[in-house]
Amino acid sequence: MDGLLIGLVYGLAAIGLTLIFGVMDVVNLAHGAIIALGMFFLYLFFGAGLHPYLSLLPVAIVGFFLGVIVYQIAVRRIINGPPLMSLLATFAVSMIIVGIGTALWSTSPYNINFKVVTYTLGGYTVTSARLVSAVAAVLVTFGLYFFLYRTVLGKAVRAVANNREAAELMGIPSQQILAISFGIGTMLAMLSGALIATLFPFTILSGGVYELKSFVASVLGGLGNPTGALLGGIILGLIEGSVAPFIQVSWTNVIEFVIFVLILLFFPTGLFGGRR
Amino acid sequence: MKKSWLMLLLAAALGLAQAQTVTIGLTVSKTGKYNVESVNQLNGIKLWQDWVNGQGGVQVGGKRYKVELKYYDDESKAQRVQQLYSRLISQDKVDFLISPYSSGLTAKAAIISEQYGKVMVATGAASDSIFKLGYENVFQIYTPASRYLTSTVDMLKAADPALKKIAVVYEDSKFAKAVATAARDYAQKAGFDVVLFEGYPPSTTDFGPIINKIKASGAGALVGGGHYADGATFARQLFEQKAPLKMIALLVAPASDEFAQLGEAALGVAAPSQWEPLVKYSPDFGPTPQEFTEMYRKAYGKTPAYRAAGGFAAGLVLQKAMMEAGSLDGAKVRAALDKMDLTLFFGGIRFSTDPASHGLQLGHEMVQIQWQKKGGQMVKEIVWPLAAKTADLIYPIR
Amino acid sequence: MKALKSPFFWLILAFTAFFALFPLQGNNVTLRETLVLSAIYIILAANLNLMIGYTGYVNFGSIVFFGLGGYLTLWLVADHGWNVYLAVLLAGAVTSLLTLALGFGILRLRGAYFALATIGVNEAVKDFVSNYEPWGGSEGIFLPFSTYKAMGGAAHALWTVYFLIVMVMGASLLLSWYVKRSKFGLGLFAIREDEDAAIVLGVKAPTYKALAYSLSAFLPAVAGGLYFFKNGSVVPEEAFNLHLSIESIVMVMLGGQGTVTGPAVGAFLYERLRGLLLTTPSLSNFHLVIAGVLLLLIILFAPGGLMGWLYKRWPRVRGVLE
Numbered sequence: 001m002d003g004l005l006i007g008l009v010y011g012l013a014a015i016g017l018t019l020i021f022g023v024m025d026v027v028n029l030a031h032g033a034i035i036a037l038g039m040f041f042l043y044l045f046f047g048a049g050l051h052p053y054l055s056l057l058p059v060a061i062v063g064f065f066l067g068v069i070v071y072q073i074a075v076r077r078i079i080n081g082p083p084l085m086s087l088l089a090t091f092a093v094s095m096i097i098v099g100i101g102t103a104l105w106s107t108s109p110y111n112i113n114f115k116v117v118t119y120t121l122g123g124y125t126v127t128s129a130r131l132v133s134a135v136a137a138v139l140v141t142f143g144l145y146f147f148l149y150r151t152v153l154g155k156a157v158r159a160v161a162n163n164r165e166a167a168e169l170m171g172i173p174s175q176q177i178l179a180i181s182f183g184i185g186t187m188l189a190m191l192s193g194a195l196i197a198t199l200f201p202f203t204i205l206s207g208g209v210y211e212l213k214s215f216v217a218s219v220l221g222g223l224g225n226p227t228g229a230l231l232g233g234i235i236l237g238l239i240e241g242s243v244a245p246f247i248q249v250s251w252t253n254v255i256e257f258v259i260f261v262l263i264l265l266f267f268p269t270g271l272f273g274g275r276r
Numbered sequence: 277m278k279k280s281w282l283m284l285l286l287a288a289a290l291g292l293a294q295a296q297t298v299t300i301g302l303t304v305s306k307t308g309k310y311n312v313e314s315v316n317q318l319n320g321i322k323l324w325q326d327w328v329n330g331q332g333g334v335q336v337g338g339k340r341y342k343v344e345l346k347y348y349d350d351e352s353k354a355q356r357v358q359q360l361y362s363r364l365i366s367q368d369k370v371d372f373l374i375s376p377y378s379s380g381l382t383a384k385a386a387i388i389s390e391q392y393g394k395v396m397v398a399t400g401a402a403s404d405s406i407f408k409l410g411y412e413n414v415f416q417i418y419t420p421a422s423r424y425l426t427s428t429v430d431m432l433k434a435a436d437p438a439l440k441k442i443a444v445v446y447e448d449s450k451f452a453k454a455v456a457t458a459a460r461d462y463a464q465k466a467g468f469d470v471v472l473f474e475g476y477p478p479s480t481t482d483f484g485p486i487i488n489k490i491k492a493s494g495a496g497a498l499v500g501g502g503h504y505a506d507g508a509t510f511a512r513q514l515f516e517q518k519a520p521l522k523m524i525a526l527l528v529a530p531a532s533d534e535f536a537q538l539g540e541a542a543l544g545v546a547a548p549s550q551w552e553p554l555v556k557y558s559p560d561f562g563p564t565p566q567e568f569t570e571m572y573r574k575a576y577g578k579t580p581a582y583r584a585a586g587g588f589a590a591g592l593v594l595q596k597a598m599m600e601a602g603s604l605d606g607a608k609v610r611a612a613l614d615k616m617d618l619t620l621f622f623g624g625i626r627f628s629t630d631p632a633s634h635g636l637q638l639g640h641e642m643v644q645i646q647w648q649k650k651g652g653q654m655v656k657e658i659v660w661p662l663a664a665k666t667a668d669l670i671y672p673i674r
Numbered sequence: 675m676k677a678l679k680s681p682f683f684w685l686i687l688a689f690t691a692f693f694a695l696f697p698l699q700g701n702n703v704t705l706r707e708t709l710v711l712s713a714i715y716i717i718l719a720a721n722l723n724l725m726i727g728y729t730g731y732v733n734f735g736s737i738v739f740f741g742l743g744g745y746l747t748l749w750l751v752a753d754h755g756w757n758v759y760l761a762v763l764l765a766g767a768v769t770s771l772l773t774l775a776l777g778f779g780i781l782r783l784r785g786a787y788f789a790l791a792t793i794g795v796n797e798a799v800k801d802f803v804s805n806y807e808p809w810g811g812s813e814g815i816f817l818p819f820s821t822y823k824a825m826g827g828a829a830h831a832l833w834t835v836y837f838l839i840v841m842v843m844g845a846s847l848l849l850s851w852y853v854k855r856s857k858f859g860l861g862l863f864a865i866r867e868d869e870d871a872a873i874v875l876g877v878k879a880p881t882y883k884a885l886a887y888s889l890s891a892f893l894p895a896v897a898g899g900l901y902f903f904k905n906g907s908v909v910p911e912e913a914f915n916l917h918l919s920i921e922s923i924v925m926v927m928l929g930g931q932g933t934v935t936g937p938a939v940g941a942f943l944y945e946r947l948r949g950l951l952l953t954t955p956s957l958s959n960f961h962l963v964i965a966g967v968l969l970l971l972i973i974l975f976a977p978g979g980l981m982g983w984l985y986k987r988w989p990r991v992r993g994v995l996e
Contacts, residue, residue, distance in 0.1 A: 027786045027789075084785070084789075085973050087734075087786060092968075092970035095962050095966030096967060096970070099960055099961070103960060103963070199482070201481050202481070215790060219790075241485070254801040257798035260790075261791055264780075265791075355912040358905055359707070363704070380909070391822070391832065391906065409816055410820050
């Protein structure tokens, strides 16, 4: 049960990653750092007096604009170049964010302390924080779907993802759409970070763990496929939850990575079919 | 006129004599996971420095040497420690070394001090294994890991002879693993059934899966934990998830004053501690426990925790060794440390001279504390050994 | 031998000799400790270049060779009493063979997928080793001090190991240079430019790629064995430190990928910069930021690195400094 709930949050993070890949063929290696930023921004807003769940909205807004800025500075120039370049460029952004974060907040753990209610259902104990996070993740995903399939802007995003040149020929300003898409991807990353921050202690380095989980989830669902990413996240969460009682907790990481490598080798388009 | 010139010369000569220094090198974890504990330890060392310099310096032979400290930030990282200790020895040319905080980092530093033949006093490091590698230059202040939780098991047996099932869940680090393994072996010999024995990765923040395992195992008591960050989180989540345990004893975290921040989650949690301000040792050398506690309160505004006490004790040990050796020569100081057998405010100090365990601490014992409510406030009480206790053990805690 | 006539060959030898002899003057231990790090970085960068610069495949997890070499060596020395020289050679060979086998598998992936897979490999190996009790689990392997006595005492052993590491550095540069001039290297460059075209032209791409991958693992593994032997211990967090992999990439890009001098220059400069940042109290937190900014600037404005810029400015240099 816990696995399902946390899996939804993993899924949200993964959607952010997979969306950017789907739209512009870029693997955003700054994903983890941005998740960590989401954690810290929630901490800042909480410190300013806002209830954590209310702070989600400003975090989302910051996440979006941050993504647009990162796109314009780091990604735009090399969007059409070899994939190595965008990998390294986003990685460089990650190093910068983590470096500044370490300078500002050091690497000691931070906590968001607010009232948490525990519920018991059947044999399971669940905290309100996990429930709300899972619900929030689902709501945001629905929001994304609504955006992509029911709005004109969303349609433009899908067009550019499908075939950038054709979209341009149809009069869609692709650079702006790319910037917006990147922004949405980072917004989702920051939101998932903020939700995670309500559950566990964190440092600026915590992003790395969730970035790797996002990769596993995205690849499980097929890179470029948002539904797949969400499902991949759920599967990952369930695997973690179900395998943990039988093996040492520290082996779960190994298993996750082995899955990751195996999927890439044998199901490069994921279990649900990706972009390619 | 001649007299004043003579006085001037004498003053100058005395002044020159006073300017002699002895430099001690170490690294501190100003950032990273050991940040809280390491800075605590440094405060103790600095307090010793002020105390001994306030007396004019260390008395070595006929001269007085002022103590200078040279330290860098090791960022709680193993790879930084070795580079920095090499630097301290070869570039900064320090006379003696004190270890970083934590067994893991100290193990790394010990290799370097041994490679270059420099004496290092290891405080904040309880692992036994460091002392099984054939070193001759490293000396341990803390009670070793193998004796951390053994008295906790004794305490549990005395409180509830009927309880049989215990869980041992520990941080997968050098120190915690050593403590946990020794605890398990001791518990089994004492007739307990260790129904769960498992390690978690040092950076764990989600204890949900492992708490579920504890509940499933039917254990009535839990011992384990690791360092501060994970221990505090573990304790909080045990409380949030209503784990049905009659006794919880975790390493390091509950022994710190900061643990009180957990509020209700801290109630009843016990810990072994290297030292508490209310202990009743009568020292052969250095300040008494009350004097030390007062000094520390004056300097830092807080009650000292055992890490600070360990830092101060490390300084005292080096000082005493230099005094006994009558020189700053490494070999002579080493010999003085080998012979040392005394009581400080921190407890007994005696090092093993057996080549198979050279430097291991033999003279020092652990006390057990528990968080209880007194007049609406959360306080730490000493509950074991029975002869030294300040309050009775609360059992069961939930 | 044609090689002996090339000035660059002698340049590499001179550079290596300089590295070895310079700190020996006056038994300068501080200098030796700084140079040993530079040498290690040069080894990592130069061998990584075989994959990034020559073959065009980005290996994000190259540090896994270094770590594995270290672990195998220390395990052989500590648990089986092997002497260190044989141990490092075996460690290098085993790592290479494992990489060869792995390579045939994951080199089927292109571009970003391959890069991600290499990260996955490094993290999986790190997690596996952290849980593998015979190799010390998360505590790692610590050498009994008596091991150094067999080499004439710790001080003497440290110098011996230093010279060996410098030799490996020289070997790395010579290997880079030799591959570049060989038919094998030509095939690799062809793969980098356009893999499908190369296959059509008869280049056995899968074999070549796997060989390059395996080759790029050998010397870093040996270096890892030597480095951790010198350190007297190896723990998972430092053996499989992904950051070092990434820094290797920065070094290769900074100096100029695809050239022989590039990675060496890049590694040396980066190591100096890093050392400076880490010991200046106000800047130590920013070393990651500055490295990141540096990488970004290179990617955006000078993808050919220092050597690329040098070649453009003074085309004659290309003939001398490969």
